[in-house]
Amino acid sequence: MTCFQCADAPSRSRFLGPLVSDLLRKCGSRRLDVLFLSHFDVDHVSGIPALIGDGKLKADTIVLPYVDDLEKVIAFARAATRDEPIQAFFKDLVVDTVGTFKNLGANRILLIDNGDGPPPDAPVTEPISGGPDDLPWKLGSAGEESPEVRSVGRDSFYVRNGTLDIAATINEGLQLAWRFVPYVQRAEEDAKELFAEIAETLLAWDDGSFRRRIRNPEERRKLVTDRARLLGEVYRQAFGNKNATSLSLYSGPAEPSRVGATMISPRLKRWHLAKIGWLGTGDAPLRTAAKIDAFETHYSELLDSVSTFMFPHHGSIHNSSAKRLISDADIYVAAAEPERDDWKHPDPHLRNAVEKAGKRFHHVSSARDSRLEEAMILFCSP
Numbered sequence: 001m002t003c004f005q006c007a008d009a010p011s012r013s014r015f016l017g018p019l020v021s022d023l024l025r026k027c028g029s030r031r032l033d034v035l036f037l038s039h040f041d042v043d044h045v046s047g048i049p050a051l052i053g054d055g056k057l058k059a060d061t062i063v064l065p066y067v068d069d070l071e072k073v074i075a076f077a078r079a080a081t082r083d084e085p086i087q088a089f090f091k092d093l094v095v096d097t098v099g100t101f102k103n104l105g106a107n108r109i110l111l112i113d114n115g116d117g118p119p120p121d122a123p124v125t126e127p128i129s130g131g132p133d134d135l136p137w138k139l140g141s142a143g144e145e146s147p148e149v150r151s152v153g154r155d156s157f158y159v160r161n162g163t164l165d166i167a168a169t170i171n172e173g174l175q176l177a178w179r180f181v182p183y184v185q186r187a188e189e190d191a192k193e194l195f196a197e198i199a200e201t202l203l204a205w206d207d208g209s210f211r212r213r214i215r216n217p218e219e220r221r222k223l224v225t226d227r228a229r230l231l232g233e234v235y236r237q238a239f240g241n242k243n244a245t246s247l248s249l250y251s252g253p254a255e256p257s258r259v260g261a262t263m264i265s266p267r268l269k270r271w272h273l274a275k276i277g278w279l280g281t282g283d284a285p286l287r288t289a290a291k292i293d294a295f296e297t298h299y300s301e302l303l304d305s306v307s308t309f310m311f312p313h314h315g316s317i318h319n320s321s322a323k324r325l326i327s328d329a330d331i332y333v334a335a336a337e338p339e340r341d342d343w344k345h346p347d348p349h350l351r352n353a354v355e356k357a358g359k360r361f362h363h364v365s366s367a368r369d370s371r372l373e374e375a376m377i378l379f380c381s382p
Contacts (some may be wrong), residue, residue: 019366020050024057032057033131034164034180035106037064038282039246040075042082042090049089053104061130061137062101065184065247066111066120066158069214070192072097073231074239076224077195080232091224095217098156109156112182112247114142114298117189120158122150128157131166140165140254142181142298165254176380177254183298185284185291187245195238202230241318243285248295248312252277256305261376263307266331266360275307276378279327284312287321296326303327308374310335315346315363322349325357333372335364 032052038044052059067075072094079086092100101109108130113119127149129138139147140163147162164180196210205213213219223231253259253276261276279299285291296303306327313319315334325332332354334346346363354361364370 016047016050020047023051027057030056030058031132032059033061034137035059035062036180036182036247036249037062038248038280039065039244040067040072040093041244041283042075042079042086044282045093046087046090049087049104052106059101059104059106060132061108061110062106063110063112063164063180063182063247064097065182065245066113067187067245069220070196070211071187071245073214073220073223074187074192074195074235075244076228077231077235078239078244080228081235086224086228091221094224095220098152098154102154107155110162111152111156111158112162112184113158113160114184115148115160116184116186119148119150119160120152122152122158125149125151125157137164137166139163140179142183176259176378179250179252179254181250181299181302183248183250183284183295185243185246185248185295188242191239191242195234198238199231199234202234203227243283243319246282246284246312248279248281248284250277250279250299250302250306252302252305256302259378259380261378264375264377265373275305275330276376277302277306278308278310278374279303279306279329280310281312281319283319285319286312286326287317287319289324292321292324292326299327307331308333308372311346311350313345314343315350317344317347317349320347320350322347322353325353325359329359331360331362331372333362333364337365 035048035052037048051057076086076090076094079090089100098109108128127139127147129136131137139149139159141147142161142163145161148160149162150158152158163182166178166180167176197207199205200207200210203210214223256276259276284295286295303326306329308331309327309329311320311332311334314336332350334350336343336345351361351363362372364372
């Protein structure tokens, strides 16, 4: 099973090209079974055209958080505040998310939600599955409730409270069930509404008309083509540093108690029993007690098996608490390119908290020797 999550990667184009080219050279297969995207921020998705489509990797299934049209425009407005040209791919993603991924060769798109807020006005459909015949995935439940699936067209589905489960045969009929568990934390509705109100003022649109008008893809196309600077100004006034909707992801055994491992790389102290789960957090807001409590409740049965935890938002102190590390991971990772000293990514307080807890802190940047490559031998009881 080949699976990637696009999360906190260095976003500068001069880094992305060589990194993706190196990755493509190392891939033994041209098939990418599942591609997970944490959110719509440009620095989390800008490398996708270099990775899939046009003879590169063929993405079977793409998984990303469900967001409405307003938040897609907000994501574009955030990109418009930066001193960098906005690529055509990102504009297309805002105008027609599903169509853009389909044009890059994806067979299906899953839009993930946890159930906070209304679902899209789309018909409920039967549970779905996909992937190659030898490693099929099926939609499982993230809790006691069965997942809710709605068809939003063109092999794309809205999924509430779902997981992706994969059963792989190890030997002599012994199977290892692997699970991908997403968790979506939504943007603040008040901030989104303020954005819409300020945009209406600056665009001279009727009060209360912004959400309705941008449901039309052609209207969104006009905005991203002709009004980028204005949208950037709206973002500065309305959204500031508030968090966008972001998807976190656990990847590991569906039944951790049946699976053990011996870590090969990186080397841990001999008395450590290597855990197997990986937990990425995108740009999730995990600083306040309430946010951390909700996050830990969602992953309560899996946190003890997390070996590698990725700090949200490049290790920003605004998205994590140095007083409360999540999980009991062996390695805590922050991915950040330290070009802006004033950002302090990753924040030294998080590094200190990790080292004080006797754990390993790993900073991934564009430097080749900063990469984190993990390898372990798994063993599974019948």
